Structure formats: C-alpha cells, structure tokens
Amino acid sequence: MTTKYRKQFSNALAQHEVRNNTENVINKLRKHRLAAFPDQAEWVNLRRHSTAIRVNAISKLPQLLEQLEINLQRNGIQVHWADTTEQANQTVLNIMRFHDARFVIKGKSMVSEEMGLNDFLNTHGIECLESDLGELIIQLAAEKPSHMIVPALHKNRKQIARLFHRQFPSIPYTEDISALAQAARRFLRHHFATAPVGLTGVNFMIAETGTLCLVENEGNGRMCSTAPPVHIAVSGIEKVVECLDDVPPLLGILTRSATGQPITTYVNMISSPRKPNEKDGPTAVHLILLDNGRSRIYSDPELRDTLNCIRCGACMNHCPIYKHIGGHAYQTVIPGPIGTILEPQKNGLDSYGELTQASTLCGACQEVCPVSIPIPKIINRLRWEHIRKNSYSTSGAGSGRRKTEAIIWKIWVWNCIHPGAYNRITSVATSMRRLTDRILAKISPWTTARAVPRLPDTTLHERLKALEIDNE
Amino acid sequence: MNDTRNTILNRLKAASSDQTMPSARDISNSVNWSSNYTVQLFRTQLQSAHAEIYDATDHSWLMTLQHICRVKHLKNVLLSPATPWGKAIIENSANLPSLKYYDNPVENWKQSLFDGIEAAFTSTYGGIANTGTLILWPDSQEPRLMSLVPPVHIAVIEKTKIYNSFAEAIKAQHWSETELPANMLLISGPSKSADIEQTLTYGVHGPKELVVIMV
Amino acid sequence: MIKTESRMDFTRASAGPKPDTVYLFGTCLIDLLYPQAGVSAVHLFEREGVNVIFPQTQTCCGQPAWNSGYRDEALAVARAQLKLFPRPIPIIVPSASCAGMIKVHYPALFKDEPDEASVFDVVNRVYELTEFLTDILKVNLTDLGEPTTVAVHSSCTARREMNVADRIDSLLDQLQNVTRIEPDNAEECCGFGGTFAIKQPEISTAMVLEKAKAIENTGAQQLIGQDCGCLMNIGGALKKQDSQISHVHIAEFLWDRTHKAKP
Ligand code: SF4
Numbered sequence: 001m002t003t004k005y006r007k008q009f010s011n012a013l014a015q016h017e018v019r020n021n022t023e024n025v026i027n028k029l030r031k032h033r034l035a036a037f038p039d040q041a042e043w044v045n046l047r048r049h050s051t052a053i054r055v056n057a058i059s060k061l062p063q064l065l066e067q068l069e070i071n072l073q074r075n076g077i078q079v080h081w082a083d084t085t086e087q088a089n090q091t092v093l094n095i096m097r098f099h100d101a102r103f104v105i106k107g108k109s110m111v112s113e114e115m116g117l118n119d120f121l122n123t124h125g126i127e128c129l130e131s132d133l134g135e136l137i138i139q140l141a142a143e144k145p146s147h148m149i150v151p152a153l154h155k156n157r158k159q160i161a162r163l164f165h166r167q168f169p170s171i172p173y174t175e176d177i178s179a180l181a182q183a184a185r186r187f188l189r190h191h192f193a194t195a196p197v198g199l200t201g202v203n204f205m206i207a208e209t210g211t212l213c214l215v216e217n218e219g220n221g222r223m224c225s226t227a228p229p230v231h232i233a234v235s236g237i238e239k240v241v242e243c244l245d246d247v248p249p250l251l252g253i254l255t256r257s258a259t260g261q262p263i264t265t266y267v268n269m270i271s272s273p274r275k276p277n278e279k280d281g282p283t284a285v286h287l288i289l290l291d292n293g294r295s296r297i298y299s300d301p302e303l304r305d306t307l308n309c310i311r312c313g314a315c316m317n318h319c320p321i322y323k324h325i326g327g328h329a330y331q332t333v334i335p336g337p338i339g340t341i342l343e344p345q346k347n348g349l350d351s352y353g354e355l356t357q358a359s360t361l362c363g364a365c366q367e368v369c370p371v372s373i374p375i376p377k378i379i380n381r382l383r384w385e386h387i388r389k390n391s392y393s394t395s396g397a398g399s400g401r402r403k404t405e406a407i408i409w410k411i412w413v414w415n416c417i418h419p420g421a422y423n424r425i426t427s428v429a430t431s432m433r434r435l436t437d438r439i440l441a442k443i444s445p446w447t448t449a450r451a452v453p454r455l456p457d458t459t460l461h462e463r464l465k466a467l468e469i470d471n472e
Numbered sequence: 473m474n475d476t477r478n479t480i481l482n483r484l485k486a487a488s489s490d491q492t493m494p495s496a497r498d499i500s501n502s503v504n505w506s507s508n509y510t511v512q513l514f515r516t517q518l519q520s521a522h523a524e525i526y527d528a529t530d531h532s533w534l535m536t537l538q539h540i541c542r543v544k545h546l547k548n549v550l551l552s553p554a555t556p557w558g559k560a561i562i563e564n565s566a567n568l569p570s571l572k573y574y575d576n577p578v579e580n581w582k583q584s585l586f587d588g589i590e591a592a593f594t595s596t597y598g599g600i601a602n603t604g605t606l607i608l609w610p611d612s613q614e615p616r617l618m619s620l621v622p623p624v625h626i627a628v629i630e631k632t633k634i635y636n637s638f639a640e641a642i643k644a645q646h647w648s649e650t651e652l653p654a655n656m657l658l659i660s661g662p663s664k665s666a667d668i669e670q671t672l673t674y675g676v677h678g679p680k681e682l683v684v685i686m687v
Numbered sequence: 688m689i690k691t692e693s694r695m696d697f698t699r700a701s702a703g704p705k706p707d708t709v710y711l712f713g714t715c716l717i718d719l720l721y722p723q724a725g726v727s728a729v730h731l732f733e734r735e736g737v738n739v740i741f742p743q744t745q746t747c748c749g750q751p752a753w754n755s756g757y758r759d760e761a762l763a764v765a766r767a768q769l770k771l772f773p774r775p776i777p778i779i780v781p782s783a784s785c786a787g788m789i790k791v792h793y794p795a796l797f798k799d800e801p802d803e804a805s806v807f808d809v810v811n812r813v814y815e816l817t818e819f820l821t822d823i824l825k826v827n828l829t830d831l832g833e834p835t836t837v838a839v840h841s842s843c844t845a846r847r848e849m850n851v852a853d854r855i856d857s858l859l860d861q862l863q864n865v866t867r868i869e870p871d872n873a874e875e876c877c878g879f880g881g882t883f884a885i886k887q888p889e890i891s892t893a894m895v896l897e898k899a900k901a902i903e904n905t906g907a908q909q910l911i912g913q914d915c916g917c918l919m920n921i922g923g924a925l926k927k928q929d930s931q932i933s934h935v936h937i938a939e940f941l942w943d944r945t946h947k948a949k950p
C-alpha cells in the first residue's frame with residue numbers, strides 16, 4: 001500500500017541536491033560531535049548527570065513551574081499560559097496590540113514554528129522578520145526549517161546566493177559565505193534598531209532564580225531580547241530546570257552534542273526587564289508557556305521521557321533515515337527521531353502515526369542523546385498505540401489498525417505456536433524452493449534493489465534432526 | 473488566563489508520580505588545576521573561538537588599549553565613565569580615539585549607537601577557562617548593548633577572576649544568593665554563524681571582533 | 688522512567704565455568720534461509736566439548752510482531768518459546784537481534800503477566816553466539832583456509848543493544864590468513880529493520896544501496912556478519928549488482944575455515 005508518507009518519502013529520496021546538502025552538513029556535525037567528546041568516561045558521567053537533571057525537573061514539573069512563575073513575576077517578567085497554539089498566538093497578538101506594534105523581529109524559536117506564529121500574525125496585519133541567518137534564509141525562500149539547529153541545512157551556498165540575489169537585487173551576486181552573512185547583517189541591523197517588539201525562544205528556564213536562558217552564536221537572540229522595547233519569549237512548559245547549578249552541565253552537553261562547540265558564543269540569561277536607572281533592555285518582558293499536548297504526554301510514565309529533550313539535534317544528525325530523506329519529508333515542525341516520537345503524540349497518531357514506521361530501531365539516536373531518551377522504545381510503544389484495539393490516551397490510538405494486517409499477524413502467531421505446522425510449512429517451502437523462489441521474486445519492494453534470497457533445500461530443524469542433535 | 477494556568481497545572485499534578493528521583497547534583501566535576509594552567513586554558517579556548525588576546529599588567533593595559541585602537545583604526549570607543557577602568561581611560565585619553573559615553577537611555581540615541589559607534593570597552597565579571605568565556609554582569613554603568621552592537625568589543629579581564637568551569641564560577645561568585653542582573657551574559661568569542669554549509673563565518677549580528685586584555 | 692543506559696548496561700560474570708551442554712535457539716531466519724549457520728554453530732560448540740540441545744518445537748522469538756506494535760501476538764509466540772528451555776544451561780542465539788529481543792525486550796513484553804518471573808530465568812541464560820564463543824568458551828581458532836579478505840557488518844543490535852560488536856572482530860582476528868577490512872560508516876544501519884524493509888521499502892533501498900557500496904569499496908572477498916537479517920539485506924543488494932562479494936554468517940565462516948574436511 002502506498003501511503004501518504006511513503007509517497008512523501010519517495011519524493012524526498014528523488015531530491016538529489018537536497019540529499020547531498022543534508023548529508024554534507026550532517027557528516028560535519030557528526031564529526032564535530034565526535035571530536036567534542038574525546039573521553040568516553042567523561043561523556044558517560046556528564047550524560048548521566050544531565051539525564052538526572054532532566055528527569056528530576058520533569059518529575060517535579062508542576063511544582064517547578066509554579067516556583068518559576070513566582071520568581072519571574074517577582075523579577076517583573078509577565079507570565080502567560082497557553083493550553084493551545086491558538087491561545088499562544090492570541091497572547092502574542094494581544095501584547096503586540098497593547099503596544100501598538102505592527103512589526104516583530106524574531107530570534108530562532110522552534111516553539112514559534114510549532115505555533116505557526118508568522119502566518120497567524122501576518123493574517124492580522126503584523127509583519128514578522130526572522131533574524132537567525134538560517135531562519136532568514138528559510139523565510140526568504142518561503143519554506144520551513146528542515147533541522148532544529150541548522151534550519152537551512154538542505155540548501156547549499158549556491159542556492160542561498162541565488163536566493164539572496166533575488167531578494168536583495170542591490171547586493172552583487174556572491175557565493176562567498178561570509179559575504180552572504182554580511183549581507184544579512186546589513187539588512188537586519190536597521191530592523192534590530194527600530195523593531196518595537198522582539199520575540200525569542202528559550203533553552204532553559206531556571207525555577208530557582210526566575211531566569212530565562214538563551215543559547216546562540218550570532219547575537220540575533222541577544223538583539224531581539226535587548227534592543228526592542230518589548231521582549232516576548234515563548235517556551236514549552238517542559239523547558240524548566242530546578243536551579244542555577246543545573247545549567248552548566250546541561251549547557252555543556254547541549255552545545256557539544258549539537259555542534260561540537262564547548263559553549264556557544266552567547267549565553268544570555270534574562271532575569272528581569274530593564275531595571276530603574278538602567279539605560280537599555282526592554283521595559284516589558286513576557287513569557288508565554290505553551291502546553292499544546294505536553295501535559296497529556298506527561299500523564300504517561302513511559303512516554304513522559306519524550307519531554308526530557310533539550311533540542312540538541314544530535315538524534316537527527318545521527319539518524320540514517322533523516323540523512324536520506326531530509327527534514328522536510330517528515331512534514332512536522334520537528335523532524336528526525338525526536339520528531340518521530342514527539343509529533344504523533346502532540347498531533348495525533350491518526351495523522352502522524354505512520355511516522356513511527358520511519359525507523360529501523362537501529363538505536364543511533366538513543367546512543368547520542370545527551371539525556372538518554374529511549375527513542376526506539378518509545379517508537380515501539382507508539383507503534384503499539386497506533387494499532388491497538390482498545391483506545392488509549394494518545395490521541396488517534398488504534399487508527400493504524402488494518403484488518404488484513406491483523407489477520408496476517410494472527411496467522412503468523414498460529415503458525416509459530418504450532419511447531420508441527422510451522423515445521424511442515426517451512427519444510428514444504430524449502431523442498432519446493434523453485435516455486436517459492438518464483439513467488440518471492442514477486443515481492444517487488446524487496447527485489448527492486450536486492451536479489452531474491454535463495455531458499456536452501458532443507459531447514460535447520462531438518463538438518464539438526466538428521467544430525468541427531470538432542471531435542472530436549 | 474488563570475483558568476488555563478490552573479487547567480495545565482492540574483493536569484500535570486494529576487499525573488505527577490511520587491517516584492523518588494535521582495539526585496541531580498550528586499556528581500561533582502571540580503578539577504584541581506594550577507592557576508597557570510587555568511589561565512592558559514582560558515587563553516587557548518578563547519583564541520580558538522577567534523578572539524584576540526593581549527597580555528598586560530596593571531600598568532600597561534592602557535598602552536595595550538591604545539595599541540589596539542591604533543591598529544584597528546578606531547575612530548571612537550564607547551565606555552563607561554563610572555567604572556575604575558573607564559575613569560583611568562578618561563584620565564589618559566591623549567592617545568585614544570574619541571571617547572563616547574553610554575550616559576543616556578538607548579531610546580535617545582539608538583540610531584547613532586547602531587550606526588556610529590565603532591568599538592566598546594567593557595569590564596568583565598570574571599572568566600571561565602574550560603570554555604574560554606567572559607562573564608559580563610551588565611548594569612546601569614555598562615549597559616547590555618555595549619557588548620553587542622559596536623563591531624568591536626574590547627573587554628578587560630583580571631586573571632585572578634578566571635575560574636576553571638562555569639559551575640565553579642557560579643559557586644565562587646555566589647550567583648545563587650545574589651540578585652542576578654537583568655541580563656547576565658557569557659561571551660565566548662565574536663559573533664558567528666555556521667548556518668550556511670556548516671562553514672564558520674564571523675561577525676553576523678554581534679561584534680565582528682572580540683579583543684580581550686588580560687591583566 | 689529512564690534508567691540511564693539501561694539498554695547498554697550489560698555486565699555479566701563472563702568468567703563463568705564452561706558448560707557441558709547448551710541450548711541452541713536457531714531463529715526462524717536461519718531455520719528457513721541460512722540453516723548452515725545453525726549447523727556450523729553446533730559443530731563449533733561440539734568441537735569445544737559442549738553438547739547441544741535443539742528443541743525441535745522452537746519457532747520464532749516474536750520480534751517481528753513486537754517491533755510492529757502487535758504486542759499480544761508477540762507475547763503469544765514468545766510464551767511458546769519460553770517453555771522450551773527448562774534446564775539451567777545457557778541458551779545460545781546465533782543472531783544479536785533475536786538475542787536482544789529475548790534479553791532486552793522480553794522483560795518489557797512480559798511485564799505484569801503471570802509468567803513474568805520465569806522470563807528472567809530465561810533472559811539471564813541468553814548469549815549471542817559470538818559473545819558465547821569469546822567470553823565463555825574462549826575459543827582458540829586455528830585458520831586452515833587460504834588467505835582472504837573480509838568486510839564485517841555488525842548489526843545495530845550487536846552494537847547498541849547487546850554491546851557485543853567487538854566479539855566478531857576478535858574472533859576473525861584469531862584467523863591468521865584473514866584480513867579484516869572496516870567499511871566506511873560501519874556503525875550505520877543497513878536499512879533492514881525487519882518489517883521496515885517491507886513497510887518503507889524506498890528508504891530501506893536507499894540505505895542498503897549505500898551500505899552495499901561501502902562494502903563493495905572495501906574490495907573484500909566476503910561479507911561477514913552475526914545477523915542474518917542484515918546479511919540477507921546487504922548480500923541481496925550486492926548480488927543484485929552482480930558483485931563478487933558473497934556473504935556468510937560468522938558461524939559458518941569460522942567453521943569452514945577451522946575444520947579439517949572429512950576425507
Ligand atoms: S531527543 Fe535527545 S538527541 Fe534528540 S534533540 Fe532531544 S536531546 Fe537531542
């Protein structure tokens with residue numbers, strides 16, 4: 001059966017330029033990560049520590065959120081809660097309207113992607129401008145990010161050069177990466193200086209101190225959160241950590257896992273709006289805490305591990321499936337292995353359940369995950385949810401159940417629990433192998449790239465019986 | 473709004489389990505490096521992140537600053553007139569480019585800050601060796617945008633305030649017991665991006681150059 | 688709840704005494720497609736003085752259903768296998784993915800089932816073939832074959848679930864006339880993934896073609912592995928491209944090179 005996703009994946013596999021670009025960048029990211037963890041014992045320790053920090057924070061999530069809220073408010077940061085992306089968008093719009101603002105400059109934020117914020121604000125007459133270089137490229141091309149950390153990784157410099165030349169005809173055509181970056185700098189600088197509102201994501205929220213941490217290299221996150229008079233931060237509710245001491249290990253493992261850097265150029269820890277007598281910084285800081293299905297994921301002790309993610313991207317960088325099909329093929333906000341488990345839980349197995357099939361369960365994702373998320377285990381669990389008969393809390397559970405498939409499995413079970421029948425069938429298959437070979441040759445998905453496996457003349461059961469190997 | 477808040481929190485609380493959690497802080501990562509090694513590591517880490525480093529002493533740092541301004545052909549430098557460093561610079565401004573003071577709320581001069589200032593000089597709150605990081609604690613004297621908007625950021629750091637790791641700095645400087653600034657900053661090099669083909673390029677939105685004077 | 692590195696923490700007293708009898712769990716794939724791998728495993732054990740029991744009523748470990756989300760079905764099949772190994776002796780599985788199914792996933796599959804306790808008795812006796820040969824039997828191999836070069840593909844389960852990927856290398860390195868060549872990107876999945884190859888054949892094809900190319904580039908004469916699923920996948924792709932590289936399971940390769948042919 002050719003499903004929506006299979007078609008999508010086939011299309012993606014046919015995009016050779018995208019595949020080349022993706023693979024090039026991914027190979028670099030893998031190399032950088034490997035070099036960043038030269039000492040296996042140190043990695044094991046740091047990972048254990050980081051995992052414990054996240055598990056601890058998630059286990060106390062409601063209490064930490066309350067503590068965070070109290071401390072943020074005490075510091076003068078306004079806290080808004082949103083159950084859905086609609087509510088979150090509406091909150092942003094209300095803040096914009098309150099300040100009479102029709103333009104917002106944005107730092108990189110996956111949560112704003114999840115909200116579909118740009119489209120929403122556009123329909124309400126508000127213009128959004130992305131300022132992260134990768135996000136800007138994506139916005140200019142009217143596309144979606146294909147990676148969490150490197151949003152435009154599917155584009156090479158030539159494509160970006162053409163894009164910039166189309167969008168900024170005054171700038172001479174160049175394929176020089178630093179010239180392209182300088183063009184973006186010149187274009188955005190004026191907007192940083194004049195934007196009435198800046199919006200960013202958040203990497204960690206510290207409950208103990210009421211602090212928002214933003215991690216970045218370019219300085220656009222700092223610009224968006226410092227230059228405009230109003231700063232809006234959007235975050236999923238799961239990004240909270242208990243205390244300041246939790247930040248160094250998480251920060252270290254995040255940047256090393258993501259790009260191999262010991263630290264990003266900027267770590268921006270925001271604890272309040274501009275204080276009296278201060279000369280810059282926004283006078284109003286808002287934090288929007290988005291649920292959007294996270295509390296439902298939270299309700300299941302096994303699925304809950306999904307929320308430990310610190311969005312480093314290592315799982316996608318090491319995923320052979322992601323490498324081949326690229327981020328867009330997932331048709332989700334977050335691609336790759338973490339997207340494979342997160343998106344069906346958030347948006348329903350009925351529309352995204354087939355994504356859980358996009359895995360060989362090879363375990364490369366879990367192996368590199370800095371917070372030890374057992375992604376293959378959760379994929380397995382979601383495959384079960386997808387086809388199980390009695391419904392369950394994951395929305396869309398049971399939607400993937402197909403009668404024929406269920407019957408095939410029933411027959412398989414019957415065969416496997418009736419050794420007499422099993423042995424007869426396997427024996428017949430091997431003894432009539434000329435016929436079975438011909439049948440096997442018809443399984444076209446297998447044989448497009450592979451020769452038909454030749455059946456031997458007898459089974460292992462028969463051979464060992466012939467050798468008089470003990471039966472019990 | 474409050475309803476939403478309570479709905480979310482109640483859902484989370486209903487699901488909260490009373491499993492005992494592993495202590496998140498049972499691993500100490502403290503190291504025992506000599507101060508020489510710490511300073512050396514700080515230097516190499518920052519250098520590998522493309523920062524320029526100058527060694528100076530309590531007496532020579534002003535000359536170093538003059539030298540930096542000269543070789544970079546700076547026409548002006550933004551600084552705080554209130555810090556001891558700023559005061560010393562003002563007293564010895566003969567061989568320096570035109571000095572600018574951040575003595576006005578940014579709203580009053582934003583455009584000239586973005587377009588007219590070539591460099592800023594700031595102090596630092598400390599340093600982190602294993603990542604090659606400057607700690608900045610912006611306040612009314614040295615506002616946040618100083619280390620962000622001008623294309624060149626010159627920072628001075630005292631070697632005695634360099635800690636082995638971020639965790640050590642937090643502990644030694646008692647961050648947890650202090651009222652944190654509006655915007656605590658860790659800076660580890662000039663602004664950069666690898667968003668195109670994972671190829672590094674410097675000076676994207678923040679400073680194109682980070683110059684560190686170690687005293 | 689995450690138990691940190693739960694899939695990776697497999698420490699076991701490897702210095703256990705050499706058993707005189709073991710069970711062989713042949714796996715359905717070997718049964719039907721690569722029986723000589725199973726036969727070779729028996730020969731290797733017997734040469735070390737270990738007697739082999741092969742319960743004729745064994746079928747499949749249940750992995751295909753488990754990985755497809757058909758848990759009830761997997762449970763029924765797994766339960767039928769559980770009863771076949773009553774004696775307190777090791778159970779050897781010539782496939783890391785089937786060994787991993789039992790060792791890592793049976794406890795989850797049988798969780799809260801009435802027979803949950805009996806699972807651990809079986810789980811603790813399971814060894815992957817190369818693991819058993821090196822760690823328990825500590826075999827000493829004498830190579831009788833002609834000089835040859837081989838490329839190894841260790842399965843993802845051998846690497847990341849059973850943590851035994853180095854055993855196949857050390858076994859091959861005992862063979863004097865065998866040169867082992869590491870293919871590029873050796874740790875990357877070959878794209879088999881059981882039902883994945885049927886459900887997402889396009890991606891699977893892209894993956895296996897890349898893997899086959901890496902193997903081809905080694906210029907080796909044979910492809911060796913400890914999992915027949917991967918071997919069938921990569922070997923099939925190699926054969927389709929008329930490659931000269933044949934594929935063979937480690938047990939069969941070891942036995943062929945180390946025993947004197949009957950006169
Ligand atoms: S799941 Fe793990 S590896 Fe993937 S993005 Fe999240 S933290 Fe990183």
